[in-house]
Amino acid sequence: DAKTTQPNSMESNEEEPVHLPCNHSTISGTDYIHWYRQLPSQGPEYVIHGLTSNVNNRMASLAIAEDRKSSTLILHRATLRDAAVYYCIPLGTGNMLTFGGGTRLMVKP
């Protein structure tokens, strides 16, 4: 499995953009980059995933570096509900998600 490095925690103000970085320098060429989050006392929630190109959905945007060794999850306007632990997980043809420490995002009103 590719090793990932994420900041332990980040802080944001409500309604401001948040950029959550992830380094995955050992990612293999066929691994997708998945992002999940876990809100307090809830199960993991799928956020977004991509392979090479930047991706957008209703929740977030994913910017993937050209060399694929890092990616950034972008929340365009953070809300209090976005306070959660965010996990960056490279995932290949194997099935299992391996959750690391993630980044705890705190959103201030």
Add this chain to the structure above:
Amino acid sequence: EPEVTQTPSHQVTQMGQEVILRCVPISNHLYFYWYRQILGQKVEFLVSFYNNEISEKSEIFDDQFSVERPDGSNFTLKIRSTKLEDSAMYFCASRMAWDRGQHFGDGTRLSIL
């Protein structure tokens, strides 16, 4: 939006008893998973299931555990003889295809007494 549903939300069982945790994955999904999270710890993979058979399992998923998809909608996790250390949140997940995201249920809190 379709979602994964799990029942019960909380299960309390005596040590040594059998327990079955139930999940209804999203209807057109083909891959099914169980994960668990012991209080204060990381989410851990248990097993994946595709085409009516286990495709991967972790070291945690020993002979005491089994999974079944008895009909076209349910996906169950059975623990034959529960131990105190099986106390955890158990999450079911499903996904449509191997290159899509996994969608999780809200979990079942299993408490072993």
